[in-house]
Amino acid sequence: MSARDLLVLGSASAVPTRFRNHNGYLLRWDGHGLLFDPGEGTQRQMTLAGVSAHDVTWICLTHFHGDHCLGVPGVVQRIARDGVPHSVRAVFPASGAVYWERLRHATAFVDTxxxxEVPISGDQAVVATAPFTLTARRLSHPVEAYGYRLEEPDGVTMLPAELAARGVRGPLVRRLQEEGRVTAPDGRTVALExxxxxxxxxxxxxxxxxxxxxxxxxxxxxxxxxxxxxxFLDEDAALAAEYGHLTAGQAGRVAAAGGVRRLVLTHFSERYxxxxxxxxxxQAAAAGFAGDIVIAHDLDRVPLPRRRRAAARRRQGG
Known part of the structure; x- marks a missing residue:
């Protein structure tokens, strides 16, 4: 299986600092590269991280505040300049189409x-269904903003002992995986489950x-x-609510409620x-999250956790 990891290209919020660039997150997933919220300076951060325009197959914008999208012109123009041959799907809130158009054609260049373009609207949108499902959900922010969820379809783990007990081996195993049932050498029908x-x-x-x-x-x-x-930190919860943001403790509450395995905190205010x-x-842990917590830093590589174990098979009969 190809690499699956997250490259943090930027981790600041509205104001970049000496050590934190504006937002930018490249999720590498089996040959796909989903670039989320490329803020100002993303093109340079990609170079420092050792990735190129050819690695980008999706651009996903959550909303049109500058720290989440001002890197679009550079990324698009680099895609054009480098002659990227594959399709790059750009997902963004339809309500901000005028901003997308300005960013997409910000300067003169030889276009690609x-x-x-994949504008989204409504409370929920299914953006893609293969080779993964990409879903967008509307969030609560002063401008229309969406969060994204990428899901791989469930697979199966074959059980060698059960295959052997039914005489299913060699090419029959592949047929069983693809078709869901096969006829074993003794004439029995064997189902995948x-x-x-x-x-x-x-x-x-x-x-x-x-x-x-x-x-x-x-x-x-x-x-x-x-x-x-x-x-924000929890003591600044009033500011967070006023500006439409989360505190560290609130992020921990969301992660704890969802049973998240690895929590990556980012988008830090320059005040800290x-x-x-x-x-x-x-503060995220104090809110009830007991899993792995990563404080994002620019150019970090965050691997996905090891796959969850396959569900235990129930025995038939008493």
Missing amino acids: AVIE ECSVRRPGQKVAFVMDTRLCQAAYDLADGVDVLVIEAT RAEDEPRFAE
Whole structure:
């Protein structure tokens, strides 16, 4: 299987700092590269991270505040300049189409035809169904904003002992996986569920600028990795609510409620100092999240956790 990981290209909020660039997150997934919220400077951050325009197959914008989209012109023009041959799907809130158009054609350049625009609207939108499902949910922010959830279909883990007991071997195993049932050498019909257990597919969610809302909880439900803003510490919860953001503790509550495996906190306000960083993790944990917590830093590579174990097979009979 190809690499699956998250490259953090930027982790600041509205104002970049000496150590944190504006937003940018590249999720690498089996040859696909989903670039979320490319803020100003993303093109340079990609170079520093060792990835190129050819690695991008999706551009997904949560909303049209500058720290989440001002990198679009550079990324698009680099896609054109480097002659990227494959389609690049650009997903963005339909209500901000005028901003997308300005960003997409911000300056004079030799354009490319590979950008496929996918405007989204409503409370929920299914953006793609293969080779993964990509779903967008509307969040709670002063401008229309969406979170994204990527899900791999569940698979199966074959059980060698059960296959052997039924005489299913060699090419018959592949046929059983593809067709769901085969005829064994002794003439019996063997069904896939007799010789396998379900293997849960991997899931990742991106929840950027938002207040606490049901959509944030729904996006995070059962995911392996949750990339979520933690713009403020808990003592600044009033500011968070005013500006439409989350605190570290609120991000931890969302992750705990969803049974998230790895929590990636990001989008930090410039008001906090480096020595404040441990407090973000402490407040997320104090809110009830007991899993792995990552404080995002620019150019970090965050691997997906190992696959969940396949579901135990129930024995038939008494």
